[in-house]
Amino acid sequence: MRRFLVLLKKELGELINLQTLLPFAVVVLMFMGLGQTLSSVNAEADASVVVAVADRDGGVLAGVVTAALEQAGLEPVAVTSTIDDSTAADILDEAGADIAVEIPEGFSAALAAGEQQHVESWARVRNFSIVGNQDIAALGTALEVVNSTVAAAIGAEAAPDVPPVMLQRPVITSEHVMVGDNTAEASASAVMGFVSQQTMFIPIVLFLVIVFAAQMIATAVATEKENKTLETLLSYPVSRTSIVTSKMVAAGLVALLAAGAYMFGMSEYMNGIESSFSGGPGSEAALQASDAVMRQLGLTFSTSDYLMLGLTLFASILTALAIAIILGAFAENVKSVGTLIMPLMVLLLIPYFLTMFLDLSVLPDAARYAVLAIPFTYPFITGPNLFLGNYGIVWWGIGYQLVWFAIFVTMAARVFSSDRILTMKLSWGRKKK
Amino acid sequence: MTPAGQPVLQVLALTKRYGDLEAVAGIDFEVAAGEIFALIGPNGAGKTTTLRMVATILKPTSGEILANGCDAVADPDRMRQQISYLPEEAGAYKNLKAIDYLRFVADIFFEDRERAARAVAVGREVSGLGDRLDDKLGSYSKGMTRKLLLARTVMTEPALAILDEPTSGLDVINAIELRERIKQMARDGMSVLLSSHNMLEIEYLSDRVAMIAAGRIHATGTPAELKERYSAENLEQVFAQVARDGKEVVR
Numbered sequence A: 001m002r003r004f005l006v007l008l009k010k011e012l013g014e015l016i017n018l019q020t021l022l023p024f025a026v027v028v029l030m031f032m033g034l035g036q037t038l039s040s041v042n043a044e045a046d047a048s049v050v051v052a053v054a055d056r057d058g059g060v061l062a063g064v065v066t067a068a069l070e071q072a073g074l075e076p077v078a079v080t081s082t083i084d085d086s087t088a089a090d091i092l093d094e095a096g097a098d099i100a101v102e103i104p105e106g107f108s109a110a111l112a113a114g115e116q117q118h119v120e121s122w123a124r125v126r127n128f129s130i131v132g133n134q135d136i137a138a139l140g141t142a143l144e145v146v147n148s149t150v151a152a153a154i155g156a157e158a159a160p161d162v163p164p165v166m167l168q169r170p171v172i173t174s175e176h177v178m179v180g181d182n183t184a185e186a187s188a189s190a191v192m193g194f195v196s197q198q199t200m201f202i203p204i205v206l207f208l209v210i211v212f213a214a215q216m217i218a219t220a221v222a223t224e225k226e227n228k229t230l231e232t233l234l235s236y237p238v239s240r241t242s243i244v245t246s247k248m249v250a251a252g253l254v255a256l257l258a259a260g261a262y263m264f265g266m267s268e269y270m271n272g273i274e275s276s277f278s279g280g281p282g283s284e285a286a287l288q289a290s291d292a293v294m295r296q297l298g299l300t301f302s303t304s305d306y307l308m309l310g311l312t313l314f315a316s317i318l319t320a321l322a323i324a325i326i327l328g329a330f331a332e333n334v335k336s337v338g339t340l341i342m343p344l345m346v347l348l349l350i351p352y353f354l355t356m357f358l359d360l361s362v363l364p365d366a367a368r369y370a371v372l373a374i375p376f377t378y379p380f381i382t383g384p385n386l387f388l389g390n391y392g393i394v395w396w397g398i399g400y401q402l403v404w405f406a407i408f409v410t411m412a413a414r415v416f417s418s419d420r421i422l423t424m425k426l427s428w429g430r431k432k433k
Numbered sequence B: 001m002t003p004a005g006q007p008v009l010q011v012l013a014l015t016k017r018y019g020d021l022e023a024v025a026g027i028d029f030e031v032a033a034g035e036i037f038a039l040i041g042p043n044g045a046g047k048t049t050t051l052r053m054v055a056t057i058l059k060p061t062s063g064e065i066l067a068n069g070c071d072a073v074a075d076p077d078r079m080r081q082q083i084s085y086l087p088e089e090a091g092a093y094k095n096l097k098a099i100d101y102l103r104f105v106a107d108i109f110f111e112d113r114e115r116a117a118r119a120v121a122v123g124r125e126v127s128g129l130g131d132r133l134d135d136k137l138g139s140y141s142k143g144m145t146r147k148l149l150l151a152r153t154v155m156t157e158p159a160l161a162i163l164d165e166p167t168s169g170l171d172v173i174n175a176i177e178l179r180e181r182i183k184q185m186a187r188d189g190m191s192v193l194l195s196s197h198n199m200l201e202i203e204y205l206s207d208r209v210a211m212i213a214a215g216r217i218h219a220t221g222t223p224a225e226l227k228e229r230y231s232a233e234n235l236e237q238v239f240a241q242v243a244r245d246g247k248e249v250v251r
């Protein structure tokens, strides 16, 4: 046992150095920084959105339109020139706005006479990010407010007995959403959006951590070969199993540490995104409300869920480590590790992309079984299955991966106990047996 | 002049094939307690392959390796307790301090802390590196690394030290010092199996020499016996003659 700990200490010492930790720290800091930036975008976004309004009508209802825009949180700036496609850019520049609205001549009179009217709007797209285009989202909402406010104003004239809300919003929808056995009052699309936003980073973290672990251990073996320390190591009075497991435990520990740190970085990032979407105290309440809905629907991870996710990830890391240590045995130097690890990357990328874009149940049977045969499919489907209460498949996934782990770790110990660890190279020409 | 008593190492009908190539083609030899036994022969003769098999790094294709009665092939774990091996081409962990490397190896060999500390003390002294032991191995020159590795190999005072070209890359002074040291440790009971291309070293160090060519042992004996048998003035002439014989065997 003491010998194993001595080996483990040495392996950890090899893994934990500036070279390995730096890129990893950079990623975590990057996500945290990104989160920070996003939440400060929020502060900027609170500054009111300027809209250029060309009122060519000047009537009462045109006034209602402008008031409605203001009510919707925009800051109308009156412009006098006519807006068309050729002048829009100059007018926007002059008003310091990215959106503009033009109310046509005779707007109020025509509406009073019962004719539908056009209001034209221009929106300048500066970039394609979600957060960067809040002006445009604001315009969309404002135009809806304009419609209902104008409808109410017209209705107040035409049918003074009907309360204005009846004209603005005669049908109130209240949506119910069901997940498994749970039901809650919420919009299904909002729930879907919330869940995908909350769980988006889980597969990324899984992917990064598994690749990180595999790379670490393959590099550790390749380094022993490149620095000519392997032959000596193999002559020490320690079992080959201890050599293999000490490398695996060290890489596994560092990978789990990485998983924790990535999770932390990612959640900072998600918090940043959330607070940039929600402005002010009102949306804080909305967020809490949606949290309550998620709990009601069973769409939050309980401690035992986290534990099962952790177990699944642990099983995946072990399997990846066992495969990678064998792949690393083929390496002649550290440079070749990247290429050697490719088969493992493919095994990871297939389920990663498939589960990102579609539900496995839509695949034809043969393809689905093929995907489910890949041990690394399970970490990616564990999150959704925990949400849906499919614990059976989660346990199955953990067990299935452990079976593969047992197979590969036995193979790894064989490779390290045989000549192959020294003579194995990727030259199929000179095959020995 | 075969020393009496149970030999520390017995190699019987040992062969090793790499595919079609028979690198070691059936060799027998014994190393007695406290004896320094050398393998000499041309490049590619099978010396390293033999040493690797004795060091349990390679599995023999056939034949037996017995050390103090334990079978190296059947029970490599027990074999490794009795040996210490210095490979022909060896490196060290570059981000370790030299002294920490010695400590690491001592801890691997000995569960007992005091025994490990004693080994480190021996290693420190044999290496002769003094203050430089506190430097990282990454900053070591080739010769310094070799010296440290040699010290590391003998510091555990194994029953059998296996040294593949131990002093290659060392300057004359260092080589002489280390040879003296190896000889002294052998006098204290450590057996040594080594290979070398330095005939001066062989003559100075070895009690007995095996001349190996094309995977076969052509002659075994004390340096004096071999010189007499081949009516040569020095081991180099013996070597040259055996190397020629070896070529004829291959043909």
Ligand SMILES: Nc1ncnc2c1ncn2[C@@H]1O[C@H](COP(=O)(O)OP(=O)(O)OP(=O)(O)O)[C@@H](O)[C@H]1O
Pocket (backbone or CB within 6 Å): A422, A423, B018, B021, B023, B041, B042, B043, B044, B045, B046, B047, B048, B049, B050, B088
């Ligand atoms: N891993 C290997 N795969 C195939 N052939 C090998 C391997 N290692 C050694 N050989 C072959 O076995 C033979 C003996 O090699 P070995 O390294 O034992 O020679 P040596 O006596 O130590 O030579 P040198 O004096 O050059 O160190 C050589 O022909 C060599 O090409």
Ligand SMILES: [Mg+2]
Pocket (backbone or CB within 6 Å): B047, B048, B049, B088, B164
């Ligand atoms: Mg050699």
